[in-house]
Amino acid sequence: MNQELINKLIDIAKEMSQKNFCCQHSKFTVGTALLTESGNIYGGFNIENDGIQSICGERSAFVKALTAGEKKFKAIVVVGKNLSDPKFTKTLPCGYCRQFMSEYAHPDFIIYAYDEIENKIYTYTLKELLPESFKL
Template sequence: MISKEDIELAKKARLNACSPGGKFQVGAALRTKNGKVYLGCNIGNNGIQSICAERTAFVKALSEGEREFESITVVGAPIGQEPTEKCLPCGYCRQFMSEYVDEFFKIGVVDKENNIEEFTINDLLPHSFKF
């Protein structure tokens, strides 16, 4: 169950989003099974190498040796606005996450009332590529 604390952490992470040409800011709070939280924001550039908040958080955690993940909470909105729409992970992030999470991992998004909607990776990426 994703907590309100994780929503607030994702909102805090979102404030660091940077993208020269972009107008959308996303924050993510990735919680490990041992209770640590890694934050991520979207980091863009004018080429095609932009990275999403979700993968930023995963790359930080994976590079620190983390391998057991509980949940990720994602918030996003245009610059200067509060997140009001559910910000679901893009296709790259769904595939990326699917290779590091189990069937119980929760992906949480919020609406303007801070209501949390939770999904599993199988909800968002059924029949995914695996080998």
């Protein structure tokens, strides 16, 4: 994937993170930008509630895309930071999101984690982050 597109995804993920008004418990905001095979981009952020079943930024974006009829996914950018921090730190999908994504995305689906402090983009495939996923 070309750097220009990755940068666009990072900008969208950061924008989603900045819009997040639903991380009242963790005070940690996660923004995501999910790219589909068709070229559409769906942004998401973590949505917390008083129960224990909050929604992560990754699943937030996937739910938007899936409900829009998307079925094939290419990559996702994840950014995250404490609300009080000025810069984003490396943030990777939690175990639940890794399993969720494994059921809707190809094992070669790409996950980009952006670290603004190091000015570095970490790149993983889904199969690297979840090599032996649960399957029915």
